[in-house]
Amino acid sequence: MKATFTALAEHGYADLTIDRISEHFPKSEGLVFYHYDGKDEVLLDLLDYLLERFVQIGMPVPDDGDPETQLRSLFDQVIPQDNEQQARDYEIVLTELRMQAAQDKKFREQIDRSQNIFRDRVKEIVQNGIESGDFRDIDPDMVADFLTALFSGEIFERVTTGATRSIRSEIDSYIDYRLLTDKESDHDVGD
């Protein structure tokens, strides 16, 4: 997985070959070929591995916080604070693998699954927030779609442009103004 990751980060999907993966592999090339039919099979395994890590490391949110804290922590976890090379390689690799989903059903199924885990987590937090009265009576599906697209777009922008879009503080403002009921009650004080 490490050899495939490094080779994909370096060459991109189109120029990736089993030979190039093998260059980053301590064992003989034959061993790689023995297990896999071609690069797409290796890459599906890599995608599976990375998404499992994403689900395990990126997803858990302390259950003891209120919905507002949970939502903010979720974005703290999935949006990297620093733009170090390792984080950048990880995002390039994941984006290259996601791109295969445009043409390949097997990749699409994997991406669908992991995006839905993120989306469902957001939706669940929003639903809890509405029930607890912390959030306005909004449509949890709309908010989940909105924040999922935002999260995807932030990574895609960073991978494919020279710019870094600072979205973290505006997500906080979105939570403040659009989701929280507090803001409204601030204005109601004294009515």
Next chain:
Amino acid sequence: MKATFTALAEHGYADLTIDRISEHFPKSEGLVFYHYDGKDEVLLDLLDYLLERFVQIGMPVPDDGDPETQLRSLFDQVIPQDNEQQARDYEIVLTELRMQAAQDKKFREQIDRSQNIFRDRVKEIVQNGIESGDFRDIDPDMVADFLTALFSGEIFERVTTGATRSIRSEIDSYIDYRLLTDKESDHDVGD
């Protein structure tokens, strides 16, 4: 450009060859080779062509509207209302071309330029809205980054997952609750 577009939508970047472009081309293959060194050069021209169209067709916003109307119209124009095949092909092709920007500086420069045109347009509208008093005193750069990432993410999600994220109505809510000063003054009435 049409032949390249069709071939790219059908095969994806990695499996695209000059031969495959030529299959969609009425002239002989030699003519294509005569003009271009390889597929990346053809694709850079295609990207240039598509972005010019995007800038010309997608960008103009009636100058007579107020900032709120201008911002909503901008998103009406750039987010397709229907998911017809032509719009889908266009998004796949543009995303495939964007993906090359992860590895190739020439693609990145083009993508940077067009993303910045969108971002600058958003920022300009937001600045005008703040000056006119329609919008709160927010940071136009933050809002521009936020909405640019959102717009990119919506397309990227649609191209790489089976889901369509409905973000249009939540963008309207974001404008209502986060940007417009109206909401606040509604609460101030009678104070």
